[in-house]
Amino acid sequence: MSDVAIERIQVPEGEAKLETRGLNLHYDNFQALRDVSLRIPARRITALIGPSGCGKSTFLRCFNRMNDLISTARVDGRVLLDGEDIYRRDLDVSELRKRVGMVFQSPNPFPMSIYDNVAYGPRLHGMRERSSLDEIVEKSLRGAALWDEVKDNIRKSALDLSGGQQQRLSIARVLAVEPDVLLMDEPCSALDPTATFRIEELMVDLMEKYTIVIVTHNMYQASRVSQYTGFFLLGELIEYGPTVEIFENPRDQRTDDYVRGRFG
Amino acid sequence: MTALPQLSRKTSQAIAFAILWIVAAAVILPVVAILAVMLLKGGRAIDWHMLTSIDEGLLPAIAGTTLLVVLTAAISAPVGVAAAIYLSEYARASTSVRLIRLAIVNLAGVPSVVYGLFGFALFVTLLQFGRCLLAAACTLAFLVLPLVITASEEALRQVPQRLREASFGLGATRWQTVRRVVLPNALPGIITGMILSIGRAAGETAPILFTGAFISLSKPFPNSPLDPFIALPYKLFVDATEMPGISEATKWGEAVVLVLLVVGLNLAAVLFRARLRRARRW
Amino acid sequence: MRSKVQRGWEWFVSTAIRVSGAMAIVFVILIFIFLLRDAIPVLRTSSVRDLLTGEFWRPTSEPPQFGLLPLLLGSLYVTVGALVISVPLGIGAAAFISEVAPAWVQEILKPAVEMLATIPSVVFGFLGLLLVGPWLAERFNLPLPLFAGLGSLMLGFMAMPTIVSVSEDAIRSVPVALRENSLALGATRWQTIRRIVIPSARSGIIAAVLLGLGRAIGETMTVLMVTGNSAVIPQGLEGFLRPVRTLTATIAGEMGETAYATPHYHALFMIGLILFVITFITNTIADIAVRRSGGLTQ
Numbered sequence: 001m002s003d004v005a006i007e008r009i010q011v012p013e014g015e016a017k018l019e020t021r022g023l024n025l026h027y028d029n030f031q032a033l034r035d036v037s038l039r040i041p042a043r044r045i046t047a048l049i050g051p052s053g054c055g056k057s058t059f060l061r062c063f064n065r066m067n068d069l070i071s072t073a074r075v076d077g078r079v080l081l082d083g084e085d086i087y088r089r090d091l092d093v094s095e096l097r098k099r100v101g102m103v104f105q106s107p108n109p110f111p112m113s114i115y116d117n118v119a120y121g122p123r124l125h126g127m128r129e130r131s132s133l134d135e136i137v138e139k140s141l142r143g144a145a146l147w148d149e150v151k152d153n154i155r156k157s158a159l160d161l162s163g164g165q166q167q168r169l170s171i172a173r174v175l176a177v178e179p180d181v182l183l184m185d186e187p188c189s190a191l192d193p194t195a196t197f198r199i200e201e202l203m204v205d206l207m208e209k210y211t212i213v214i215v216t217h218n219m220y221q222a223s224r225v226s227q228y229t230g231f232f233l234l235g236e237l238i239e240y241g242p243t244v245e246i247f248e249n250p251r252d253q254r255t256d257d258y259v260r261g262r263f264g
Numbered sequence: 265m266t267a268l269p270q271l272s273r274k275t276s277q278a279i280a281f282a283i284l285w286i287v288a289a290a291v292i293l294p295v296v297a298i299l300a301v302m303l304l305k306g307g308r309a310i311d312w313h314m315l316t317s318i319d320e321g322l323l324p325a326i327a328g329t330t331l332l333v334v335l336t337a338a339i340s341a342p343v344g345v346a347a348a349i350y351l352s353e354y355a356r357a358s359t360s361v362r363l364i365r366l367a368i369v370n371l372a373g374v375p376s377v378v379y380g381l382f383g384f385a386l387f388v389t390l391l392q393f394g395r396c397l398l399a400a401a402c403t404l405a406f407l408v409l410p411l412v413i414t415a416s417e418e419a420l421r422q423v424p425q426r427l428r429e430a431s432f433g434l435g436a437t438r439w440q441t442v443r444r445v446v447l448p449n450a451l452p453g454i455i456t457g458m459i460l461s462i463g464r465a466a467g468e469t470a471p472i473l474f475t476g477a478f479i480s481l482s483k484p485f486p487n488s489p490l491d492p493f494i495a496l497p498y499k500l501f502v503d504a505t506e507m508p509g510i511s512e513a514t515k516w517g518e519a520v521v522l523v524l525l526v527v528g529l530n531l532a533a534v535l536f537r538a539r540l541r542r543a544r545r546w
Numbered sequence: 547m548r549s550k551v552q553r554g555w556e557w558f559v560s561t562a563i564r565v566s567g568a569m570a571i572v573f574v575i576l577i578f579i580f581l582l583r584d585a586i587p588v589l590r591t592s593s594v595r596d597l598l599t600g601e602f603w604r605p606t607s608e609p610p611q612f613g614l615l616p617l618l619l620g621s622l623y624v625t626v627g628a629l630v631i632s633v634p635l636g637i638g639a640a641a642f643i644s645e646v647a648p649a650w651v652q653e654i655l656k657p658a659v660e661m662l663a664t665i666p667s668v669v670f671g672f673l674g675l676l677l678v679g680p681w682l683a684e685r686f687n688l689p690l691p692l693f694a695g696l697g698s699l700m701l702g703f704m705a706m707p708t709i710v711s712v713s714e715d716a717i718r719s720v721p722v723a724l725r726e727n728s729l730a731l732g733a734t735r736w737q738t739i740r741r742i743v744i745p746s747a748r749s750g751i752i753a754a755v756l757l758g759l760g761r762a763i764g765e766t767m768t769v770l771m772v773t774g775n776s777a778v779i780p781q782g783l784e785g786f787l788r789p790v791r792t793l794t795a796t797i798a799g800e801m802g803e804t805a806y807a808t809p810h811y812h813a814l815f816m817i818g819l820i821l822f823v824i825t826f827i828t829n830t831i832a833d834i835a836v837r838r839s840g841g842l843t844q
Contacts, residue, residue, distance in 0.1 A: 095732065121731045124737055177732055284642040288639055288655060294703070298677070346566030360568075366830060371574060373760045373825045374577065375794055376766055377794050378825075381797065382577045385581075385584050409573070438560065467667075470667075504675060504771065522666060522669060527661055
């Protein structure tokens with residue numbers, strides 16, 4: 001690795017839950033990620049920011065191997081979860097996705113009841129007993145700050161919920177599989193300010209138990225909720241460090257330009 | 265409760281996918297095998313004599329079927345294409361349009377022998393055409409109508425909206441736009457639809473059983489549309505079930521000819537349509 | 547400015563086009579009326595109960611008996627058997643093509659199924675009569691090479707392409723996002739297909755089965771040639787191994803020799819009317835189901 005690259009690897013306090021070393025990703029001939037190396041600390045919120053098309057979502061999806069679904073995607077370099085390479089040959093991808101959960105930009109509840117949506121994950125992994133399912137559904141809905149609002153209507157269709165509620169349901173759905181990591185891909189971009197605020201509050205609460213990585217195009221959100229921030233531009237990680245530093249005292253001119261709104 | 269041993273999810277998936285592969289094979293292998301058998305058994309019998317002989321060969325049947333399908337296409341095209349134009353260019357979403365579409369779905373689903381009864385009641389009897397080429401063609405025209413409408417509508421819808429807008433913007437009326445801009449561009453697709461309907465009509469037997477098809481050695485060719493005629497699928501049916509003294513090979517040969525004709529027409533339509541898509545000028 | 551002649555012409559053409567559009571409805575009604583017209587007279591000599599529950603179809607006996615029960619059951623047996631074959635194979639093939647098959651397999655399988663759909667029914671009948679029937683009869687020691695089950699087998703393959711293409715459309719229209727969400731929760735592809743994709747495509751799949759059903763009930767030449775044409779009431783599972791007679795085969799087989807306006811003639815039209823009504827119902831329900839699944843590009 002080059003000297004410049006080593007300099008960019010920040011070593012935050014605490015253990016690194018997720019790590020990439022020299023990660024490159026190509027779609028056929030187009031290079032979407034270029035030599036990205038960073039370490040994501042456990043039980044903190046890390047934000048990934050950058051203009052549209054800079055690769056931050058692509059990068060996020062490397063951690064749960066959702067990029068595998070795209071046939072032209074080719075990944076080189078290493079991606080580590082708790083020190084182990086998740087791209088190794090014998091890895092069971094669906095088990096990986098239990099440990100590394102994802103919340104998408106649009107809520108997309110399954111066309112089933114609220115209960116069945118949340119119970120979907122545990123049922124996949126073999127949980128059958130009514131009492132265990134009830135327990136985990138309640139626990140997850142509480143964890144997503146949705147329980148009080150839906151506890152009387154838990155058999156109703158999830159499609160009847162509001163946008164913000166559906167997004168919290170998506171979070172509950174992920175919590176139900178009991179992951180270590182929550183990847184959130186622009187989770188609030190489809191929501192109104194009130195719903196956004198509630199989810200940001202929720203994220204801060206969740207940080208106690210989960211490692212959270214959030215992709216956002218909203219810099220204010222990044223500065224509000226995260227402890228660490230990475231700035232991407234055209235597939236490269238330009239700068240990465242404590243959020244306070246990135247926003248108030250960035251070391252790269254491009255970072256400074258972006259956070260001050262001069263482009264993007 | 266004794267529980268079955270829990271299969272790992274990966275194993276369940278492997279088993280499920282294996283079953284699906286087997287299903288796919290079960291669908292396609294019999295087809296391939298039978299086509300191979302057909303060609304083997306029937307291929308031997310096909311020669312120039314068989315195709316062109318009037319007494320012992322298929323010339324009357326081929327001629328009769330050709331006349332039939334051409335007449336069918338000629339009858340069904342005007343109404344079918346006009347209805348497609350209505351649905352694509354004139355209709356606004358409403359209950360009556362929904363009913364029209366429902367009617368088309370139903371016309372497509374009427375059993376072919378019921379079309380035969382209808383054709384007999386209306387064309388043969390009421391309109392007194394008698395059992396003839398005309399009656400059979402009118403009957404088949406009803407049967408292929410949904411196909412013509414559906415294919416033509418799809419072809420019309422493929423024409424981009426901006427061409428219509430440009431025409432309207434220059435002050436053209438709707439019909440002028442349709443006639444000068446939409447139809448010419450949709451014509452190849454409409455022709456594809458006609459080829460498909462010809463392919464369909466060529467293979468139908470039940471609707472022509474009592475509306476005009478017959479077997480005759482003395483009158484192999486109809487002298488006018490009001491004469492009965494010999495048709496390939498009907499001849500195949502009769503030779504396979506009622507006629508003694510026809511060799512196995514000949515029967516298989518006739519079946520192969522019919523399949524080649526019908527599948528050939530459909531294949532031609534599909535390839536034509538694929539070439540159209542690639543050669544689009546917009 | 548447009549001349550009066552031009553405007554008149556424009557009006558004429560658009561009216562002609564609108565009328566053509568409405569013709570589809572007119573034609574359906576027309577078919578119904580003509581069937582009704584020639585079917586009703588049979589009720590002069592046989593009551594509705596006689597028709598629907600009569601156990602003997604003997605149009606040439608003295609007096610003629612027009613019991614439809616053997617024919618209704620014959621059609622039922624053959625159709626149900628056809629669905630038993632075509633529904634699992636059809637839905638399985640549809641799931642296979644859209645979710646499991648690699649691209650090159652799709653390229654072969656889809657056109658093959660489409661071409662299968664175009665093969666004329668007389669050819670299927672021919673194959674059943676000369677190839678499949680005798681082979682089955684020899685292999686399994688059956689009394690006759692013409693029987694209901696043979697009709698079901700051939701019809702199964704004839705109805706299958708319909709089921710495959712309509713189901714496949716329904717499966718493809720399930721949003722990608724739903725699949726992604728399921729996979730992101732740790733589901734395997736098969737779990738996603740089984741728990742999310744197929745249930746979401748349910749309406750479309752039901753429509754596919756109904757359309758396949760309609761196709762099977764209405765088939766004529768195939769059943770005429772392979773089911774043995776014996777108007778006896780089939781019994782139990784054994785009935786599949788014995789000859790039967792379907793509604794459609796009855797019309798096709800007897801219409802040629804029936805004199806105009808005799809009770810026999812009217813009875814055949816009554817069968818036609820019944821067939822029309824059955825397929826009208828199944829097609830209409832299928833159409834409603836398709837619209838509920840979010841519509842198709844048909």
